[in-house]
Amino acid sequence: MARWLSFFAEYNFQVEFKPGRLNVLADALSRRPDYAVHKADANATGVARTSTPSSSLLDDVRSAYTNDADAKQLKDYFAAPSDKSRQKLAKHLRARVHRYRVHNGLLLDSAVDDNADRIVVPDDRELKLRITYEYHDAPTSGHQGRVV
Known part of the structure; x- marks a missing residue:
């Protein structure tokens, strides 16, 4: 409304x-x-994506990886994966390294439950706020945000 x-x-x-x-x-x-109203296909199993990240946002995510310790470790590991470089990973990353991969400079996390790749967002407050605004609060997003 x-x-x-x-x-x-x-x-x-x-x-x-x-x-x-x-x-x-x-x-x-x-x-x-x-x-006339058409009934939805009972066999359809998902919702189409309505937007994709802008290239400048993806570039900002890529550059913010250098300031995030976990993301930096994972990207370094995938640049030259080996048993030796795997041992250098923090223990919590070593246990889950099989879930991650790098594609076009972006660190992706494959969730086990739905087998979908998700972009790993670095621990950067400003970047997280920007992403939240673009995909949650903006008038073109699926949610209208907060009433201020």
């Missing part, structure tokens, strides 16, 4: 109620056969 209020705030108009029997044009438009 907030999204529509924001959209219509740009226009100057007045809404008047008209009973359906008097509003013939609107009734005809709302009943067009090509506007």
Whole structure:
């Protein structure tokens, strides 16, 4: 609702109620056969992504890895993987190293439960706030954020 209020705030108009029997044009438009509601495919098993990270955001994630100790260790390991370099990893990373991989300079984590790769976000407060804004609070995101 907030999204529509924001959209219509740009226009100057007045809404008047008209009973359906008097509003013939609107009734005809709302009943067009090509506007019929189609049932969702019962075999569909997911929701399509509506947005992808911008290239500048991905570049910022890549550069922030150098300031995150865990991410730096993992990226160094994947640059030249070996038993010796694996032993240099922190214990908590060594136990989960099989879940990670590097693709296009991004550190990815493969969650066991849904087998989907997720971008590892470095421990950088400003970067996390930016990501939260772009994918949570922005008007084009799936959620309208907080009321301030």
